[in-house]
Amino acid sequence: MKPIENKYVRSSYDLLDCFEAGLVLHGAEVKSIKKGAVHLKAAYVILENNQLWLKNTHIAPYQRNNQPHYDPERPRKLLLRRTEINSIIGKLHNAGLTLIPKKVYSKRGLIKVEICLGRGLKKYDKRAKLKKRDLDRETARELKQKR
Numbered sequence: 001m002k003p004i005e006n007k008y009v010r011s012s013y014d015l016l017d018c019f020e021a022g023l024v025l026h027g028a029e030v031k032s033i034k035k036g037a038v039h040l041k042a043a044y045v046i047l048e049n050n051q052l053w054l055k056n057t058h059i060a061p062y063q064r065n066n067q068p069h070y071d072p073e074r075p076r077k078l079l080l081r082r083t084e085i086n087s088i089i090g091k092l093h094n095a096g097l098t099l100i101p102k103k104v105y106s107k108r109g110l111i112k113v114e115i116c117l118g119r120g121l122k123k124y125d126k127r128a129k130l131k132k133r134d135l136d137r138e139t140a141r142e143l144k145q146k147r
Helices: 005-013 027-035 082-090 125-145
Strands: 013-023 043-046 051-055 076-079 097-107 111-121
Touching: 005 013, 005 111, 005 125, 013 027, 013 082, 013 097, 027 111, 043 076, 043 082, 076 125, 082 097
Parallel strands: none
Antiparallel strands: 013 076, 013 111, 043 051, 043 097, 051 076, 097 111
């Protein structure tokens, strides 16, 4: 399975810390994710009753398994160790930090989600990040030509 990345995260957030979490899924959802039918752009992670939940993730229904009342955007529980959840709770109390799903991938037959603690970037921060990246590319290109 090819990892499915949320490309929106890199440009809109300053990522601080990342964690690997398991997902609680129903049977056909696993096949659908392995097929690549998952969208993470609007997804986010919330904390409810000391548990982490993945919300607004669209997993398309698997075509061969027609479930009549399937909700593709239902909340899905994230599986983490208690120490990891406690450290996330401690870090979330800092102002302006959010939990964002960065990547969905398969590891030893299990579906995993990489969630990251990040701080949202303002519009001027995004522009500065793009300028810095362009300058770095230019200097690298010039150094390569001088060799």
